[in-house]
Amino acid sequence: MACHEIAALRLGMMNILGLKDEAVRVHEINEIGQNVIAAPGPIRSLSEAKDFQSLIRFYEGSLTELEEKIASLGPTDPKLSYYRSLLILTKKVELELKSTFRNLNVLFNDLEEMHDLVHEIYPG
Template identity: 65%
Template sequence: MACHEIAALRLGMMNVLGIKDESVIQHEKNEIGTEALSYPGPIQSLTNANNFEDLIRFFEASLVELEQKISGLTPKDPKSGYYTSLLILTKKVELDLKNSAKAFQTLYLDLEEMHDFVHEIYPS
């Protein structure tokens, strides 16, 4: 069992943040596995995301696939508890990711407001 969604999100976040740590990249790719990385879909797309919008969109799509996988499990399936925990974790990560994107958007807007304020104090 692997947390493909989390590993793929970490790879996508590395792209967005400009982190180029080959050992971490290889670790996350190993976590996902060659088969899942080569399959076109949300996991593969998430690993290649380069902006917050794509991170959120592809992460949400990966959660839809996770929910579909969970819906096919029976309560007595030994993997059921793991996947339920993974679903809770990924929901929390989804909320944090959206909040982080909003925080960056707020910072972007605040920078313009502060810039205008400086010019009010010191007209050019």
């Protein structure tokens, strides 16, 4: 479950970061499986993300299946602890993605402020 989401997230991040490591790409596709990555849906969309906002949105969407699986398990199901652990992992990754996006936006805005400061110090 979460292995597919993490592998697809890595593929999407490779797109955004401009990473061209074919060995990593093939490894992640093999982790997901050709049949899953070729099918329309959240995993494919996540793996093909072209910008950071889409990456976050597709990642959040891909977690719906995991949440549904957990909701369907009974309280004595032996796999419940495993799936809950996966949910914690995926939530942590989601929070890190959102934090990184916020930090990049702060940097973007700070660059304009620094640019303005340079012009204040050195007008003309």
